[in-house]
Amino acid sequence: MSDTGKAWVFGDNIDTDALAPGLYMKGPLSTLAEHCLEVVDPDFAPNVQQGDVIVGGNNFGIGSSREQAVEVLKLLGVRTLVAKSFAGIFFRNTLNFGVVALACDDAWKIRPGDQISTDPAKGKITNHTAGETYNCDPLPDQLLEMVIDGGLVEHLEKKLAKKDANQ
Amino acid sequence: MMGATLAEKIIAKAAGRESVKPGEFVTCDVDLAMMHDSGGPRRVKPILNKLGAKVWNPDKVVVITDHFVPPVDAMSAAILDLTRKWVVKNRIKNFHDMQGICHVVLPERGHLSPGMFVVGGDSHSPTGGAFGCFMFGVGATDMAGVLVTGQTWVKTPGTMRIDINGDLGVGVSAKDIILHLCGRIGMGGVQYQVVEYTGDTVANLPMTERMTLSNMAAELGAQAGLIAADETTSAYIRAAGGDAGDPAHWQSDADATYLATHTVDAAALSPYVAAPHSPANSAPVDEHKGVVVHQAYIGACTGAKLEDLHMAASVLKGRKVSNQTRLLLAPASTRITAAAAADGTLATLTEAGAILMPSGCGACAGYGAGILAEDEVCISSTARNFQGRMGAVSSKVYLGSPYTVAASAIAGHITDPREFLNGSTA
Secondary structure (H helix, E strand, O other): OOOOEEEEEOOOOOEHHHHOOHHHOOOOHHHHHHOOOOOOOOOHHHHOOOOOEEEEOOOEOEOOOOOHHHHHHHHOOOOEEEEOOEOHHHHHHHHHOOOEEEEOOOHHHOOOOOEEEEEOOOOEEEEOOOOEEEEOOOOOHHHHHHHHHOOHHHHHHHHHHHHHHHO | OOEOOHHHHHHHHHHOOOOOOOOOEEEEEOOEEEEEOOOOHHHHHHHHHHHOOOOOOHHHEEEEOOOOOOOOOHHHHHHHHHHHHHHHHOOOOEEEOOOEOHHHHHHHOOOOOOOOEEEEOOOOHHHHHHHOOEEEEOOHHHHHHHHHHOEEEEEOOOEEEEEEEOOOOOOOOHHHHHHHHHHHHOOOOOOOOEEEEEOHHHHHOOHHHHHHHHHOOOOOOOOEEEOOOOHHHHHHHHHOOOOOOOOOOOOOOOOEOOOEEEEEEHHHOOOEEEOOOOOOOEEEHHHHOOOEOOEEEEOHHHHOOHHHHHHHHHHHOOOOOOOOOOEEEOOOEHHHHHHHHHOOHHHHHHHOOOEEOOOOOHHHHOOOOOOEOOOOEEEEOOOOOOOOOOEOOOOEEEEOOHHHHHHHHHHOEOOOHHHOOOOOOO
16 A cells, blocks of 8 residues: 555646657756646646655546656656556556556546545555545556566566576 | 457467467567667666666667757757767667658668567557557667567557548548547547558558558557558568568458457548647548648658658649748658659659758657747647647647648648649538
8 A cells, every 4th residue: 555645636638748848858857847747737846745646537648658758757756646547658657667557437536635545456546535445457466566666677677686696 | 269360469479379368468579679869779778777788689679860850959969979879889780860750761671571579669659560560669668678688568459440441532641541530539549459450441552651540540549550461561661671571471360359340431531630739639621721820840750751742742733832831841751852852742842832851750749840939820740739749838730631731831721632632622
């Protein structure tokens, strides 16, 4: 079970250009993060706190394969995303960065500011403000292991170290 | 045994399995990994360094610079410099520097064959599906994982069949088919399953038009957009110096199970335009007729291949771009520019007033030259019109075919291209 975080709620089809605008892609990640989601909510980037939870509608993360779309969220302190559905490449990217992305039909029930915690292994999301629990797709073991390791790089590091130790 | 779809056959082969079922997580051997300057060496180098790992097989890696091309400042120049040095250090022979957009250059240089399992470090990687490959986009960390291990995982997708039949009318193209489908199925409507395009319309399309269908499978939310190989595919691959492989084997079985089948009557389609800020916000061009455009853009992997330029030229021949707008033309590759120069297309376009831009991703993703000011409106042959993608947050992008972009450039507002062609607008 994760720590509790405050929900920031967005609509359908939040795209990677909104998350990581192309105009700032060649610059440093910190600059890109300042512009994260500014086209939909200019208050988000300046105010989001460590541990806050992003809640979206359908197709969260549609668009480009740029993983900076996940990286800026992580830099801003977000470790958990809940949405009705995620775009495929974005979903892979979140797990690769050790960020939990949970697809949940009840995501729409979450209101801005609700206190949310999650259990990715069991596929449960708890809304402490509303006193509700929602079911979501659990992450399969092999992917959960990678997320717990902190992402794909950390996961590979561990695996390569194990391989070296066995040689 | 039950029949398999083309996607299932390719995944099974890559996973070393007899067969795979939709929903199964499998680890696959990667036949080819393609990356560009934005998501490529610049991003994977620090990961490989951290892991102390080498590229598993340099011969199976293709690097293409297209995003920060040509560099316009010290930051973009440094990204290209890093890319070039990394490629040399890692003995990547397949390096195409400033030769055009990766999705177009990859097949143009003969890298794709039917049945291949290919990862691309870009979201429009489904373009490769037009060659009967299972090609999908990944982020840079996923790519680094592939470079280290030669493998990646997939959750085996189901396949949605899109069966397109009938003759396209004058001034109607693959772009209009896919914009129509975006409106019908919705952006992301395929939910990371596969689409496979079939039918006599598809069979009659040249490879570049098939690539437009596969390319924008990304906008449908598909992991891959497949078209089974045929004689047209083999002829293209052979001309590109590639290996045409075994097209007869890489076909969906007649008794394969599809998630759904959508049918499209190509003959009934008119030119389509997608209004801001979604490709799914599409309708016949009539609905947006008269919208004033400050810029018309023919570019990108989606809309600046040789046939795209031919379409634009057929409208612009002997006509002029309105002095109320500007037409930017960025051919998708240097080979396309050369071919268009050789066959007179380039002269037709520039005489009409088109402004020639470098071959690269350019304005499409807001990386390169040609971006929009606040409140400006653009009609574009590209794939995406998300808010702010092509420049200022308040700018607006309409998507259309190269025919429609060209016609709108002449009129200075969104126009049905059939007004300039010998077709009926009825």
